[in-house]
Amino acid sequence: MSVFDHKEFDNHERVSFWHDKASGLQAIIAVHDTHLGPALGGCRMWPYSSSAEALTDVLRLSKGMTYKNAMAELPLGGGKSVIIGDPRQIKTPAMMESMGRFVDSLGGSYFTAEDSGISVDDLHSMAKQSKYIAGINAKYRYDGQPSDGNPAPSTAYGVFVGIQAAVRHAFSSDLNGLTVAIQGLGHVGYRLAEHLHKAGAKLVVADIYRDNTARVEQAFGATVVPAEEITTYPADVLAPCAMGATISEESVNMIQAKVIAGAANNQLSTELIGEQLLDRGVLYAPDYVINAGGVIDIYHQRFDSNPDDLKAHIERIGDNLSAIFTRSANEKMATNRVANLIAEERFKHN
Template sequence: MSVVADRPAVATPTDQLPTGVFDRPDLPHGSGHERVVFCQDRDTGLRAIVAVHSTTLGPALGGTRFYPYASEQDALTDVLRLSRGMTYKAAVAGVDLGGGKAVIIGDPNAIKTPTLLSAYGRFVDSLGGSYVTAGDVGTNSDDLDIIAEETAHVVGKNTTAGGTGDSGPQTALGVFLSLRAAVESVWGSDDLTGKRVGVEGAGKVGYNLVALLLDAGAEVIVSDSYAPALDRIAADFPGVIIGSDIIGADIIGADIDIYAPCAMGATLDASSVARLRASIVCGAANNQLLTPDVEEMLADRGIVWVPDYVANAGGLIQVEGELRGRNSAEVMATIGKIRDTVAGIFAIGRAEGILLGAAADRLAEDRIAAAQQR
């Protein structure tokens, strides 16, 4: 196994996406990372990147995304954005963790093997605990159990292996609570009866969010590019409208009140915002805005965006509880506070005339700054 740390920036034309780590104009100001480490294990086919954005509040914790990126450049861009988001997520959630993320490049259905996961576990262990991994797109608790055979720096394992299991349900709960807070702020009541919610992505989080929405009386439309996920939704929730039956795979242009992106990020850009018919955007996907100025585009159309790293913090809170040995009651109480946090962000936005993204960033940055002063 070979490891390369702190890769230097590569000069590229300004009209192309940067390929390096440093001075990235496509990332928000002040997003410099503490450490970015590359790993390759030729014997197993492992190609991975771990990005540690900040350890100011604690060890950098974030999931490992196993995904068939088109290029190493795309993988690097994703891990840099995701890890920064984890720093802000942990800060706003009030847990003592920093922000990190990892990506494994490749199709998990084609190359994921126990030996590859073991090699990845050794890679994580070589970082000495500065990064703690968990599950994400393409990885699950069974995978984490294998990784845990090589390193102690892993959470989200199965309960039989001493973990707390899949964090999807708790992530979905946090999104649901955030969504209700947004609905109350926008329409004066958190009643979801008759509200039409478009859930994009029917995976670990989207599936559980659908169940919560239906129980609350919402009408739900679901889209997913993976047909078996839609088949499962149709079988388990007969009242759900399958988006492909009426609008194809694109749910953004559907007649919906709330758009809940729960798949991959960057679905909101100038083009999609122009087609969006919802009044609220609140979902579990990370980095939903292609660029930060997209929130202004949404606001210009009267659409409220709940910052993704606030809404989707439930899973992080769960695995933080696993890491610290907290009981389920403590974990659930902390997840319950997400609704209050979202309501507080709305209050700041109204009082100061700023967007919710700026209000959330301020909460995160104030907590990080206070920790740095201490």
């Protein structure tokens, strides 16, 4: 099947494939749209079951980055890259350097950064071969603490701010005493759990790696449940922070949470799921709006900014979501559709 015929192909400007036999690297870069500026989106390494699965993911993720950067009011387009393989098993510095050459081959139309399975050290290896690697020269964090370059603290804080906005809209309350089910406890999920714990939320968590759940269980008194049960757990808030498409035709009617708000990209398996959530009275925080803290951080680090301006920009995520929720309620339109309309007004008419 041609890429052009793929169900997730959405007039992408470029889809590139890279195979380096020496390092074992198999990777794909998708550039969705560059009308607002060069495409920015992280590099994800994941043990995909097939190259077809990897292609589906990178097409969806790159499109999501176009919408995310537009909604975050950044002069950037959308792109994404994926590496096929288990980062805990086969990742090497040579592979990361090869990935740097791949990024460099696009001549600056695409900048990459950290994402699932990729560390700041990996980015430094890529940067040996390309100047188009972002997130490696961070000077500060939104809270004034020193930064190691990982934008996860900003992503987690933005998701936390977004959950607060969603809870205010859905429950007219704060988080104290509410139950939040977190799916995925990586760089972002763990930090989100910390914010939620400090705000008085009760945590229920799941992750495919036992060491991740044990860490949150010990630090924050979280209840651990099997990964297959977290989506339908009877929580007030469901926070997907792992892979995408977890809200599907199979799961949507079993969800018991009244709010879905998390860090994962492409949480809805199709856009039609948004209408089903609206009909069921479940408030959905569009993923690319709530999880934009990381790209906001990367943007501020590249220019003459400071922790206070970065924090204020991240906190606008809550304002953006509140506006989406209000318009959704007034127009009886799914929140994902409302967000899409606003984003498209920004990048399609520029």
